[in-house]
Amino acid sequence: MSGRKQFDVGVALDQAMRVFWQRGYTDASLDVLGAAAGLGRGSIYGTFGGKDALFRRCLDRYAATYGAQYEEALAAHSDDPVRAIEAFLDVVLARIADPSVPTGCLIAQSAAQSAILGEESRGHVRTLLDIQRRRVRGALAAAPADPRVLDELAVFVVGINQSLAVLSRAGASDAELRSVARLARTTVADTLARAAAGEAAGG
Amino acid sequence: MSGRKQFDVGVALDQAMRVFWQRGYTDASLDVLGAAAGLGRGSIYGTFGGKDALFRRCLDRYAATYGAQYEEALAAHSDDPVRAIEAFLDVVLARIADPSVPTGCLIAQSAAQSAILGEESRGHVRTLLDIQRRRVRGALAAAPADPRVLDELAVFVVGINQSLAVLSRAGASDAELRSVARLARTTVADTLARAAAGEAAGG
DNA sequence: GCCATCTTGTACTGAACAGTCAAAGATAGT
DNA sequence: ACTATCTTTGACTGTTCAGTACAAGATGGC
Numbered sequence: 001m002s003g004r005k006q007f008d009v010g011v012a013l014d015q016a017m018r019v020f021w022q023r024g025y026t027d028a029s030l031d032v033l034g035a036a037a038g039l040g041r042g043s044i045y046g047t048f049g050g051k052d053a054l055f056r057r058c059l060d061r062y063a064a065t066y067g068a069q070y071e072e073a074l075a076a077h078s079d080d081p082v083r084a085i086e087a088f089l090d091v092v093l094a095r096i097a098d099p100s101v102p103t104g105c106l107i108a109q110s111a112a113q114s115a116i117l118g119e120e121s122r123g124h125v126r127t128l129l130d131i132q133r134r135r136v137r138g139a140l141a142a143a144p145a146d147p148r149v150l151d152e153l154a155v156f157v158v159g160i161n162q163s164l165a166v167l168s169r170a171g172a173s174d175a176e177l178r179s180v181a182r183l184a185r186t187t188v189a190d191t192l193a194r195a196a197a198g199e200a201a202g203g
Numbered sequence: 204m205s206g207r208k209q210f211d212v213g214v215a216l217d218q219a220m221r222v223f224w225q226r227g228y229t230d231a232s233l234d235v236l237g238a239a240a241g242l243g244r245g246s247i248y249g250t251f252g253g254k255d256a257l258f259r260r261c262l263d264r265y266a267a268t269y270g271a272q273y274e275e276a277l278a279a280h281s282d283d284p285v286r287a288i289e290a291f292l293d294v295v296l297a298r299i300a301d302p303s304v305p306t307g308c309l310i311a312q313s314a315a316q317s318a319i320l321g322e323e324s325r326g327h328v329r330t331l332l333d334i335q336r337r338r339v340r341g342a343l344a345a346a347p348a349d350p351r352v353l354d355e356l357a358v359f360v361v362g363i364n365q366s367l368a369v370l371s372r373a374g375a376s377d378a379e380l381r382s383v384a385r386l387a388r389t390t391v392a393d394t395l396a397r398a399a400a401g402e403a404a405g406g
Numbered sequence: 407g408c409c410a411t412c413t414t415g416t417a418c419t420g421a422a423c424a425g426t427c428a429a430a431g432a433t434a435g436t
Numbered sequence: 437a438c439t440a441t442c443t444t445t446g447a448c449t450g451t452t453c454a455g456t457a458c459a460a461g462a463t464g465g466c
Contacts, residue, residue, distance in 0.1 A: 002413045003463030026229045027319045030454060041455080042414050051454065104315065111373040112307065112315040116230045129373050152382040155375070159383045162369040163362035170314040170332050172358070179355040180362045187390040205443045206433030233424065244425080245444050254424065 009047065010061075012037040017058040022102040024113050025055055025121075056124050062106045063128045066095065070132070074139040082189045084139040085157055089181040092161050096168045096177060105165035107132070112166075133158050140188075145195030153188055160184040212250065213264075215240040220261040225305040227316050228258060228324075259327050265309045266331045269298065273335070277342040285392045287342040288360055292384040295364055299371045299380060308368035310335070315369070336361050343391075348398030356391055363387040 015037040019028045030051055034044055048054040073087035096103050110117065110125045117125065137154035164177050218240040222231045233254055237247055251257040276290035299306050313320065313328045320328065340357035367380050 002461070003411075005413070023319055024227075024229075024316055026227075029452075031452085040413095040415050042416085045455075046413065102318070108369055109315055111369050112312055113227055113230075114372045114374075115305070116226055126374055152379075152386065155370070155379050156383050156386045159366035159370050160362070163366035166311055166314050166365040166369060167358070167362050169317045171317075171329055176355075176358050180359050183355065183359045183390055183394065186393065187386055190389065190393050191386065205431070206441075208443070232422075234422085243443095243445055245427095245446085248425075249443065 005043075005047070007038060007043070012039055012047075013057055013061040016054060017061050017106065018102060020055060020058050021062070021104070021106040021109065024109055025117060026113075028055075052118055052121060056121055059106065059110065059121075059124055059128060063131065066091070067131070067135070069095075070135055074135065078139070078142070081140045081143045081192060082185065085136070085188050086181075086185050088136065088139070088157065089160065089164075089184065092164055093174075093177060093181060096164065097174055103165075103168040105161065108162045108165035109169075111162070129158065132161070140192075143192050143195070144199050145192055146199070149191065149195050153191055157184065157188065208250070210241060210246070215242055215250075216260055216264040219257060220264050220309065221305060223258060223261050224265070224307070224309040224312065227312055228320060229316075255321055255324060259324055262309065262313065262324075262327055262331060266334065269294070270334070270338070272298075273338055277338065281342070281345070284343045284346045284395060285388065288339070288391045289384075289388050291339065291342070291360065292363065292367075292387065295367050296377070296380055296384055299367060300377055306368075306371040308364065311365045311368035312372075314365070332361065335364070343395075346395050346398070347402050348395055349402070352394060352398045356394055359390065360387065 016028075016033045019033050019036045022028075023032075030041060030044060033051075033054065034040060037044075039047075044050075044054060048057055069091045070088055073091045074084045077084040077087055092105070095101065095105075107125060107128050110121075111129060114122050114125060133154050136157045137150060140150040140153055143150060160180065164180060167180065168177060219231075219236045222236050222239045225231075226235070233244060233247060236254075236257070237243060240247075242250075247253075247257060251260055272294045273291055276294045277287045280287040280290055295308070298304065298308075310328060310331055313324075314332060317325050317328060336357050339360045340353060343353045343356055346353060363383065367383060370383065371380060
């Protein structure tokens with residue numbers, strides 16, 4: 001059949017992404033991935049190359065989809081780093097609460113399974129996490145504080161994201177996740193306030 | 204051969220535990236588990252029953268080993284909740300820095316993979332996480348604050364534990380992990396301080 | 407309308423998997 | 437010393453896996 005693709009690559013990636021997201025790399029078999037995306041093996045190999053390559057395309061799809069939401073949330077509060085972080089975490093909470101997608105986070109899931117991924121995929125995950133860290137760091141850049149403190153806060157916020165992902169997987173309630181995010185927000189606020197006071201006093 | 208067990212169950216569990224810890228449930232094959240523990244398939248099935256049961260025994264072994272360390276750390280500072288949490292997180296950091304065991308955390312890894320575990324194992328992971336939460340909650344019990352605030356802080360600290368596990372898996376440096384733990388410590392300290400002030404003012 | 411080119415479905419391959427089984431051998435109670 | 441009982445070894449089962457090969461069929465340029 002066919003001389004031209006019978007499916008939309010983006011839609012197929014969305015479906016495959018959900019399978020990897022739900023099951024993780026190893027437990028997402030090509031049969032299940034194909035069934036979810038509506039693709040036969042030939043189409044998967046012809047279009048993407050193989051399971052590893054498909055996985056990385058799904059990682060990119062995920063990063064692009066939610067990365068855009070993160071950017072938007074951070075940009076909406078470019079004048080207020082604390083509110084920017086709050087909006088950032090709200091995106092995470094909303095995704096976790098969304099019943100149409102798996103809980104947790106594909107990147108966090110993949111990071112946790114890092115040890116069993118191939119060299120290339122492992123590097124890919126690290127890169128995507130680093131992009132997320134830089135994104136958060138960028139939102140903090142305007143705050144009057146020691147750059148090293150801002151670096152630490154960026155890692156902290158990325159870490160909170162992972163913790164929300166794992167906790168949600170373990171069955172934590174929405175209220176619990178929200179309280180974690182709220183506490184993280186106050187940490188950022190207090191740390192920035194202290195740093196600003198320190199800057200004013202010190203130099 | 205043999206009419207009595209040829210191996211120490213505890214030692215075998217320690218070895219199998221490391222394999223599950225490193226690779227996760229699915230990617231820990233019985234062949235690799237057996238090779239690591241020095242057991243044939245017959246011994247595994249005869250002693251533990253099967254892969255699922257072995258996995259849960261390993262979860263318990265892990266919980267007992269590090270649970271004891273957590274208890275000790277918390278008990279050593281029963282007069283000061285903030286220092287207790289600090290000591291608790293130091294146990295996590297020390298384990299992650301220990302080159303003789305995998306990075307991350309078996310419970311966190313298992314929680315992230317919760318979706319592909321059987322009903323029984325999934326419940327087991329949740330139970331162990333809940334024990335950890337109660338443990339932290341107990342260390343905070345003496346603090347003069349609204350119990351609901353203490354509940355939230357306990358979930359927060361457990362979440363930080365998970366975030367350290369995932370971040371370390373993704374290749375974060377020891378310095379980064381320590382800064383995350385330090386920020387979490389200030390979260391607990393500031394929150395308790397505010398709660399104490401609120402208690403004093405409110406009633 | 408013809409043909410080179412691409413896509414797709416299906417069947418196949420060899421490997422890895424969890425779990426079962428029976429035979430061989432060691433132990434301990436008598 | 438005999439024997440019932442247990443452990444261990446290694447082979448075997450049927451299934452599932454990722455990846456490959458190929459034939460059938462559709463497309464679009466000419």
